[in-house]
Amino acid sequence: MGSLRPGAIALVDSPRWPCDLDWSRGAHLRDPTVKGRELDAILRRLFRALMAEASSGGKAAGLSMFPTPRYSYFARCAADSRCKPHLRAVASEMFGELLPIGVWPASAPGGGAIFTRFMLIGFATYRALERLGVAAFESYPDLQFRLCSPLSPLPPKGRHAEAIAARRRIVARLAAENRIRAMPSPATLDQADAAVLALAAARAEKRGAMAVVSNPCEGQFMIALDRRQARRLGLDALDNRRSKAVQGS
Numbered sequence: 001m002g003s004l005r006p007g008a009i010a011l012v013d014s015p016r017w018p019c020d021l022d023w024s025r026g027a028h029l030r031d032p033t034v035k036g037r038e039l040d041a042i043l044r045r046l047f048r049a050l051m052a053e054a055s056s057g058g059k060a061a062g063l064s065m066f067p068t069p070r071y072s073y074f075a076r077c078a079a080d081s082r083c084k085p086h087l088r089a090v091a092s093e094m095f096g097e098l099l100p101i102g103v104w105p106a107s108a109p110g111g112g113a114i115f116t117r118f119m120l121i122g123f124a125t126y127r128a129l130e131r132l133g134v135a136a137f138e139s140y141p142d143l144q145f146r147l148c149s150p151l152s153p154l155p156p157k158g159r160h161a162e163a164i165a166a167r168r169r170i171v172a173r174l175a176a177e178n179r180i181r182a183m184p185s186p187a188t189l190d191q192a193d194a195a196v197l198a199l200a201a202a203r204a205e206k207r208g209a210m211a212v213v214s215n216p217c218e219g220q221f222m223i224a225l226d227r228r229q230a231r232r233l234g235l236d237a238l239d240n241r242r243s244k245a246v247q248g249s
Contacts, residue, residue, distance in 0.1 A: 009222075010129050011139035011197045014122025016219035018071035023219050027071075027098040030217050038215045039138070040065050043223075046213070047143065050229050054150035063143060069116055071095060077117045090120045094127075126219070137212065137222035141193035144200050144224060145170055157189055167192040174199035178206075200224035209235040 017023040019037050022030045047063045077083055078091035129136040145154055149170045155162040168185050171192055175183045178199055186192035201224045204210050209230035214220040225233065 008134060010134050010136040011201065011222060012122060012125055012129075012136055013139060013141055013193060013197070014119055014125065015068040016126050016136075016138055017068075017123060018074060019068040019218070020070040021098075022217045024216050027095050037068055037218050039213055039218050039221050040067070042213050043140075043143065043221065046211075046223070046233070047146070050147060050225075050232060051150055053228075053232055063146070065140070065143075068119075071098065073116060074120060078120075083117060087117050087120050090124050094120065094123050137220050139197050139222055141196050144196050147223065147225070147229065148174060148196065148200050160189070164189055164192060167196070171195045171199065174203060178202050197224075204230075209233075211235060 015037075020030055020033055022028045043065070044063055074091055075095070078088045126136050142154070145167060152170065153166060155166055157163045164186070167189065171186055174196065175181075180199075183195075186195050201210060201222075203226065204224035208224065208226045211223045211225055211230070211233060212220050213223070225235070
């Protein structure tokens with residue numbers, strides 16, 4: 001963190017907060033309550049519009065986004081005896097008195113429980129960046145890969161060899177567009193995810209726009225767009241020096 005220059009931004013591959021809590025007020029329930037995040041709904045609409053244009057009006061590919069659970073889900077994970085001590089400590093620090101661990105069932109919910117437990121680290125990351133004065137935005141590598149190469153198949157990560165090969169090709173193309181000649185090929189899927197976020201942002205800063213979707217209770221999500229995509233959304237893709245707001249309330 002000490003090497004960050006003034007004005008640096010951080011792109012975090014994690015939601016900022018449970019969907020039923022108000023980020024702007026910390027551990028407070030949203031009023032009114034919501035079934036899902038507004039950010040996700042807006043992103044799906046933007047994605048369909050951009051992908052449909054890229055495919056000449058054909059059927060746009062779908063965007064799979066893991067739903068952000070409610071805080072009670074994380075409370076149940078923290079109460080589970082299998083929860084790692086550092087994750088339980090993070091949950092306690094994040095949710096404080098709102099986390100009545102003792103009243104939740106002894107076992108964590110199934111279906112993505114391990115994955116969602118590690119969202120707790122994402123929550124803590126945003127708070128740490130905030131204290132350091134770094135502007136942090138949610139981002140999503142899968143979405144960025146698809147926007148950077150709309151016509152390229154993106155195999156699911158379960159098909160490891162195919163998945164990493166496809167992502168390496170997209171990363172290599174972005175590196176070339178940014179005139180980076182000596183960049184090593186990502187060794188893992190996680191490295192490919194980090195690379196696409198950084199390289200797409202670098203390209204957008206020179207020849208596109210960094211679009212921001214925001215909601216006061218949910219935070220801010222950033223997408224790197226090329227010139228054509230920026231114009232499709234009505235953003236000025238020339239002399240881009242600041243993030244552009246797209247939609248949201």
